[in-house]
Every structure is written in structure tokens, then in C-alpha cells.
Amino acid sequence: MKKISSALLALALMPTSQGLMAQDKNLVIGTNNWAENIAVANMWKILLEDEYGYDVKLSNVSKNALYAAMSQGDIDISMEIWLPITDKPFLEPYKDELQVHDAWYEGTGLGLVVPSYVDVDSIAELKERADDFEYQGSPSILGIDSGSAIAGLTDDAIEQYELPMSQVNSSGPAMMAALDGAYASQEPIVVTLWSPHWAFAEYDLKYLEDPKGVYGENETIYWFSRGDFASDDPWLTEVLNAWKMDDDSLGGLMATIEEVGDPVEGAQQWIDNHRDTIDQWLAASEAAN
Incomplete structure (x- = not known):
């Protein structure tokens, strides 16, 4: 008998969450070349495609192009916006068209x-x-x-x-x-x-110490989306809102990718070794419903 992953079993027991899943499972995730961005984008691409039937495209673009494309609906979500300082200039022109969701990492x-x-x-x-x-x-x-x-x-x-x-x-x-x-x-x-x-x-x-405060204080990383994404896919919105990582989990994901030398293979290896962590995100999203 083929072993069923705990995530799939949990999904089978979640009729409420499953009912909230988007009918159109095509998803474009905007990425940039920051190491943690590539790591988490590939992690979610694997999870959503292999376990939930999404067709995910990673669109690697500059910051300016990412925000503009998302405001026009060409990109659905991006995993990383640093606030309140670093990415504020990129968000400002599109703040009425985009939605910043819950934080997943604190203390940058x-x-x-x-x-x-x-x-x-x-x-x-x-x-x-x-x-x-x-x-x-x-x-x-x-x-x-x-x-x-x-x-x-x-x-x-x-x-x-x-x-x-x-x-x-x-x-x-x-x-x-x-x-x-x-x-x-x-x-x-x-x-x-x-x-x-x-x-x-x-x-x-x-x-290096920054007495003039040019680089600002420690910030928080959120995920964000086009403005109507939450109504189009409330299930994935809840899942991503429940997603949290710290230095150990995120550092481990990035280190695995660096060691393996490939973001897809590294992310898959990390997923295989951290099912309990992933299942906690899913359980937290269900609790939110």
C-alpha cells in the first residue's frame, strides 16, 4: 500500500479548507535573487504542485517590475516584502492595488x-x-x-x-x-x-555599526499579493498566513539549498526532512477557519 503523507491525510480531513481552495490553480509567484526568496518560493512551488495540484510559475524579475506586474494582475503573489522601511518605496506607488498579508519572519x-x-x-x-x-x-x-x-x-x-x-x-x-x-x-x-x-x-x-541609521532598524518579512487574491483563493491565503519561519528553519532551508547546489533539489530535501514543521502550518491555517 502506498504511504500517504501526513499533509495529504490532513487535507482529506479538512472539508472546510478544501472547499475554500481556488478552482483555478494556476499561480504566478514573483521572485527576486535574494537567497531566502529563492528558497521559500521553490519550497512553496514544490508543496503546492506535488501535494495540492497547483500549476506554479516562478517569475524572476526586478523589484520595480514585480510590483508593477502584480498591480496589473500578471503576478499573483510574492513571498517577501520587508517593512516598514526597506520595501516601502516599491510598495508606495501600488499600495491601493496590492495587499500585504501576515508576517512569516521577524527580526531581519x-x-x-x-x-x-x-x-x-x-x-x-x-x-x-x-x-x-x-x-x-x-x-x-x-x-x-x-x-x-x-x-x-x-x-x-x-x-x-x-x-x-x-x-x-x-x-x-x-x-x-x-x-x-x-x-x-x-x-x-x-x-x-x-x-x-x-x-x-x-x-x-x-x-558594521550604522550610527546614522541609514539601513534602519530590524524589520519584518511579509508575503503580499494582488489586491483580489484573498477572495480568489481564500484557502491558500489562510495557509500562507499561518506560515512562520525562524533562523533555524529558514537558515536550514537556505543552507540545504546551498549545500546541494540546486534550489529545487535542496528545497525538496528540506521538505522531506521537515514534514512536522509543514504540517504545523497546515494545522494552524485550519484552526484559523
Whole structure:
């Protein structure tokens, strides 16, 4: 006899929730290149397709394009919006067309990061130590894509702290490759980074103090959707509202993906090893009904 997963068995015993499930199970999830975003988007794609019959497409676009496309109904949901500061500029033009739902992660971090062996503790200190952080011949801060929120905040930090440095924008993987190379050689490097991120489990890193508060305080991550999504799919809305992750669960998911080297295979491996956690989300969503 084929073994039935606990999630499927739970679903079979949930007539109320099943009745709330959308008839049209085509779903477009907007993603960006942040490590945790790729991780959770692939996790939910696998769960919804394999266990609940959805047809899920991941649409990887820039932040500006994501919000615009969602406001027009071309993207249904996205798993990550940082509030109240980081993603507010992206949300503001579309706040009447989009809906921010419940939080799933609390206590984020965002800012400039160096390896712990670097004898610099504050962004302000970079002004006098800029020459220590040369990259391709000039003092640099290594960042991710120029359209990201953290890139804009880093431009603000360079201006406010009057740093004689430039931000070098590239992809997240390229930035991490540069960090890995510098770390292996114990060379100075400063990068833009955020938590949750698997890098803090892999390397001994520290945030530089930000006395001017350019990068803001710790924030909360919510999922969000086009404005009418909750009425179109109340079941999935309740499930995602019940979804919660912390440093252990999210860090473990990201670390598994990084170790495996593939977001789909890594997310599947994490799902297989954490059925109890997933079933708790489903049970919490049922309780909400």
C-alpha cells in the first residue's frame, strides 16, 4: 500500500479548507535573487504542485517590475516584502492595488558586512580605511543588482558617511564568490548583506555599526499579493498566513539549498526532512477557519 503523507491525510480531513481552495490553480509567484526568496518560493512551488495540484510559475524579475506586474494582475503573489522601511518605496506607488498579508519572519538585518577578522567596526571608519578595501583597483563596496533596495540604501550610506568608495553592483552569487575568495585569503572586503542569509552560517561575519541609521532598524518579512487574491483563493491565503519561519528553519532551508547546489533539489530535501514543521502550518491555517 502506498504511504500517504501526513499533509495529504490532513487535507482529506479538512472539508472546510478544501472547499475554500481556488478552482483555478494556476499561480504566478514573483521572485527576486535574494537567497531566502529563492528558497521559500521553490519550497512553496514544490508543496503546492506535488501535494495540492497547483500549476506554479516562478517569475524572476526586478523589484520595480514585480510590483508593477502584480498591480496589473500578471503576478499573483510574492513571498517577501520587508517593512516598514526597506520595501516601502516599491510598495508606495501600488499600495491601493496590492495587499500585504501576515508576517512569516521577524527580526531581519540589513547593512554593510565584513569578515570578523577585519579591524573595522563602524561604517564611519571606512572613510579613513577605504584604501584597505580595493577591488579591481579602487576602493569598493561589493553589492548586488543596482535595482535592489539595499543598493539604493548603500548609495545613501556612501553619501551620508562621505565615503571615498564606489559601490560595485553585480549578482548575489557573484558578490558571494568575491566574499568567499577574500575570506579564504583573509583579505579585507566589505559587502552589502542581509539576514536571514546562509552566509552567516558559513562565514564568521559582522555588521558594521550604522550610527546614522541609514539601513534602519530590524524589520519584518511579509508575503503580499494582488489586491483580489484573498477572495480568489481564500484557502491558500489562510495557509500562507499561518506560515512562520525562524533562523533555524529558514537558515536550514537556505543552507540545504546551498549545500546541494540546486534550489529545487535542496528545497525538496528540506521538505522531506521537515514534514512536522509543514504540517504545523497546515494545522494552524485550519484552526484559523
